[in-house]
Every structure is written in C-alpha cells, then in structure tokens.
Amino acid sequence: MTSDRLTLFSFRSSDHRGTLEKPGRVVTVIEREFWETLDDPLAALESESASIGKVWGAAYHIPASHAEEVHDYLDEREINGYTAHFTPFHAISPVATNTVAKVPEVDDTTPITCMVYIGQPTNPQFLRERGERDAENVAQVISDSQGKSGKNTEYLYLLEKALEGIGLGTADVHVTDLVKRVKDIKADDQPEAEEQEAARDVRKYLASAVDAVHGDKIE
Numbered sequence: 001m002t003s004d005r006l007t008l009f010s011f012r013s014s015d016h017r018g019t020l021e022k023p024g025r026v027v028t029v030i031e032r033e034f035w036e037t038l039d040d041p042l043a044a045l046e047s048e049s050a051s052i053g054k055v056w057g058a059a060y061h062i063p064a065s066h067a068e069e070v071h072d073y074l075d076e077r078e079i080n081g082y083t084a085h086f087t088p089f090h091a092i093s094p095v096a097t098n099t100v101a102k103v104p105e106v107d108d109t110t111p112i113t114c115m116v117y118i119g120q121p122t123n124p125q126f127l128r129e130r131g132e133r134d135a136e137n138v139a140q141v142i143s144d145s146q147g148k149s150g151k152n153t154e155y156l157y158l159l160e161k162a163l164e165g166i167g168l169g170t171a172d173v174h175v176t177d178l179v180k181r182v183k184d185i186k187a188d189d190q191p192e193a194e195e196q197e198a199a200r201d202v203r204k205y206l207a208s209a210v211d212a213v214h215g216d217k218i219e
Helices: 043-048 064-077 135-144 152-168 173-185 191-214
Strands: 005-013 024-031 082-089 112-119
Touching: 005 173, 024 112, 024 135, 024 152, 135 152, 135 173, 152 173, 152 191
Parallel strands: none
Antiparallel strands: 005 024, 082 112
C-alpha cells in the first residue's frame, strides 16, 4: 500500500487498450494534493471510500538475474506516457481478512522502496478536462475501445478482480462503479461471459510466465 495517493481512470491508452484514432482509458496514480485541485467528478465516491488516500497493490521481487531484462520490458510496455518512479510501499498485516467491512491493517515495519510506473498529470495523455473524467464518459469509452493487448473492458474487469484479491475484499469504489456502468452499457453483449473469458486468458498467461521463469527465460 502507498499513502497520500489515489488511482484514477484519467489516462488515455492509444496502444494497449485503444488506438491513436480511438484511445481507451487506463488508470494512473496521482498525488492526492494534486487531485484535490481537479474538481474531480468522482470526488463524492472517493469521500465514501474506506481506503481514502491509499493505493492498494502488490509488490513483486524480481531476481537480480532478470532485473535488467524485466526493466527493459516494462520500459517498452509502458512507453505510452508512463515513467518509472520510486515510492515507499507498506505491507499489510498477514492477519488481514478478505471482508468488505475491514480494510487490512498496515504493517508497522519499515516500508520497502518499490519502482512503479506512473502516468504524470504533465503528460499529454492525462485527461485534463473534467468532462473526459466523468464516470459515464469513461465507461462509454471503455465499452467501445480495444488495442493490441485486448479489449478495454477486459482491463477494467481484471483490475477489479485483482484489487478484490489483495486483501481489501472489494475493489476501489470508483473501479467498482465503472464496472457497473460498463456492464449496464454492454448488457446486450453478455459482459459476464466476457469477464470470464478475460480471467481464463490471464490464467493461461500466468501459467506460461511461470514456465518461462522456471526455464530461466522471460518471454
């Protein structure tokens, strides 16, 4: 967990989840102090969040033998507006439970320093206009966008599942709100089936990644 920051679907994706002609929407992490200057349309949702001012995620240890290779890969993957930054990361208590009512307790031990890719507000891909960050606008764009890494809806659905799986018991409120809006828009397209397909694709990818690492090669 990192503090004094929050995630927003306030970044255009013109490669992985959209195109140059029709960019999708992806998340970035911004300083809470800056967010408070935005007159953000999601302010009401954030004020309801039990994890306000915190960004929950997972930290990964990369073996030294693969560090340069992984760094180069991430630099290439995140080239569309994201830059590497270093931030303190607080581990959650191992006794935390997956219940909606309880936010995991932060461990009192010294935080570890993690590298994270962030789309800065100074980048042209950041959505400066309030109307572009409106939840219904973002949901409509996500429901219609697709890039070289797949559908924008897949990105959203899997983000929600990932957040649910790290100990919160539920995703960030604005992510859950977007999922509901997108599913309402795509009601005739069976969004649940699409969500299940996305989950299967990720399981296949993770299995192949484990095989690649065990073979001392990352593809």
